[in-house]
Amino acid sequence: MSSTLGVKALVFDVFGTVVDWRGSITREARTLGAKIGAKLNPGKFANDWRGGYAPAMDRVRKGELPWMNIDQLHRLILDELFIKYKISNLPELEKDQFNRAWHRLKPWPDSVRGLKKLKTKYTISTLSNGNFSLLNNMAKNAGLPWDCIISAELFAHYKPDRETYLGAANLLGLEPEEVMLCAAHKDDLLHAQACGLKTAFITRPKEFSPNVKVDLTNDGRFDFHATDILDLANQLTHA
Amino acid sequence: MSSTLGVKALVFDVFGTVVDWRGSITREARTLGAKIGAKLNPGKFANDWRGGYAPAMDRVRKGELPWMNIDQLHRLILDELFIKYKISNLPELEKDQFNRAWHRLKPWPDSVRGLKKLKTKYTISTLSNGNFSLLNNMAKNAGLPWDCIISAELFAHYKPDRETYLGAANLLGLEPEEVMLCAAHKDDLLHAQACGLKTAFITRPKEFSPNVKVDLTNDGRFDFHATDILDLANQLTHA
Numbered sequence: 001m002s003s004t005l006g007v008k009a010l011v012f013d014v015f016g017t018v019v020d021w022r023g024s025i026t027r028e029a030r031t032l033g034a035k036i037g038a039k040l041n042p043g044k045f046a047n048d049w050r051g052g053y054a055p056a057m058d059r060v061r062k063g064e065l066p067w068m069n070i071d072q073l074h075r076l077i078l079d080e081l082f083i084k085y086k087i088s089n090l091p092e093l094e095k096d097q098f099n100r101a102w103h104r105l106k107p108w109p110d111s112v113r114g115l116k117k118l119k120t121k122y123t124i125s126t127l128s129n130g131n132f133s134l135l136n137n138m139a140k141n142a143g144l145p146w147d148c149i150i151s152a153e154l155f156a157h158y159k160p161d162r163e164t165y166l167g168a169a170n171l172l173g174l175e176p177e178e179v180m181l182c183a184a185h186k187d188d189l190l191h192a193q194a195c196g197l198k199t200a201f202i203t204r205p206k207e208f209s210p211n212v213k214v215d216l217t218n219d220g221r222f223d224f225h226a227t228d229i230l231d232l233a234n235q236l237t238h239a
Numbered sequence: 240m241s242s243t244l245g246v247k248a249l250v251f252d253v254f255g256t257v258v259d260w261r262g263s264i265t266r267e268a269r270t271l272g273a274k275i276g277a278k279l280n281p282g283k284f285a286n287d288w289r290g291g292y293a294p295a296m297d298r299v300r301k302g303e304l305p306w307m308n309i310d311q312l313h314r315l316i317l318d319e320l321f322i323k324y325k326i327s328n329l330p331e332l333e334k335d336q337f338n339r340a341w342h343r344l345k346p347w348p349d350s351v352r353g354l355k356k357l358k359t360k361y362t363i364s365t366l367s368n369g370n371f372s373l374l375n376n377m378a379k380n381a382g383l384p385w386d387c388i389i390s391a392e393l394f395a396h397y398k399p400d401r402e403t404y405l406g407a408a409n410l411l412g413l414e415p416e417e418v419m420l421c422a423a424h425k426d427d428l429l430h431a432q433a434c435g436l437k438t439a440f441i442t443r444p445k446e447f448s449p450n451v452k453v454d455l456t457n458d459g460r461f462d463f464h465a466t467d468i469l470d471l472a473n474q475l476t477h478a
Contacts, residue, residue: 132411133413140386149387154393172371173310
């Protein structure tokens with residue numbers, strides 16, 4: 001067990017790490033565009049929607065907005081996109097339904113199998129900025145076999161606030177070093193590491209559009225470097 | 240679907256409803272007694288430990304104690320019992336290990352099968368005063384297939400405070416009437432009902448010692464009346 005570093009629980013970033021937000025949102029945007037006869041580039045629409053996400057969370061983190069969960073922030077951004085894309089006649093029910101596209105994101109091909117394997121040896125949980133119901137609905141839709149759902153919503157703090165990483169360890173009844181964040185984003189991992197968590201970098205070269213260069217280098221800063229969740233499972237369960 | 244009343248999530252009381260606390264704690268107390276050569280009646284010890292639980296929570300609910308989770312309250316009660324039972328020479332590590340007997344409670348024979356069946360149609364979650372890590376560890380030990388863990392600890396309020404029932408619905412993104420509390424205790428169900436939740440009464444005649452008479456009557460106040468979780472699953476999945 002020494003090579004697994006005393007880790008007892010694995011907590012996962014979700015958007016991009018476990019599920020392919022861009023592919024899923026692009027498909028839903030294409031369907032919407034066709035249905036209402038709107039001319040929109042669905043891949044660009046997906047990037048625009050996701051692009052509003054970090055700035056919106058930052059406004060909450062800085063106190064410019066009161067606590068709002070991700071469903072609410074996604075809707076704020078979406079309403080602005082509807083104006084930008086000149087989509088004006090969608091009924092409220094359909095707007096709400098479309099906003100919940102994030103509850104229906106599809107996993108990367110390795111995610112379910114990798115998580116099932118990891119679950120035999122570790123507690124596996126989300127540690128996502130997505131709200132609790134979003135993460136729960138996504139898990140039901142996609143068959144993600146979490147032991148439990150941990151969301152930034154439980155702490156009223158978004159990653160990378162320390163309250164999220166330390167709050168997850170505390171809820172799990174573990175020391176920070178007994179918890180490992182698994183994520184496709186180095187900034188998330190570095191913040192977790194600063195709180196004492198172990199870290200596993202999972203490369204997801206296709207998270208963004210083909211034109212966006214993603215930093216996939218193994219620069220030795222993290223405890224594990226894996227090409228996907230199944231690879232991580234193989235490394236951890238053979239360790 | 241009309242006979243399932245529009246319910247989308249089932250939230251379960253755990254101690255007594257899903258797991259047999261008395262049988263489990265009695266076994267652990269017997270083992271401890273034999274190991275340290277203490278004369279104790281293990282069934283009475285279990286009842287005494289559990290007996291301290293509601294008063295301790297009430298002290299938190301009334302503000303006489305600061306927020307403390309159930310692991311902490313169980314330990315407070317246990318330290319008093321060690322004095323009462325004249326057990327004085329247990330090392331701290333063993334005390335802590337014994338206190339976590341509540342993380343190792345065994346399910347009733349129908350629980351796992353019933354929950355697996357219900358999970359195919361509903362979100363299934365805990366809604367327990369047990370702390371998050373206790374419930375998560377218990378699920379891992381016992382194979383309870385929860386979709387997510389909801390604990391009073393998330394709200395810093397114990398049942399029957401309204402914050403717990405309404406907080407669970409809110410986290411799940413549902414209206415109170417879309418959530419059903421499933422419990423073996425009528426008082427818990429009545430409080431949930433007052434908050435607008437649906438209710439399922441699950442009879443557990445053997446929760447307490449054989450001398451304690453449990454109210455098992457179907458008095459028509461609850462939406463469902465089931466003899467165990469498998470019976471509830473049969474009623475709900477055939478509905």
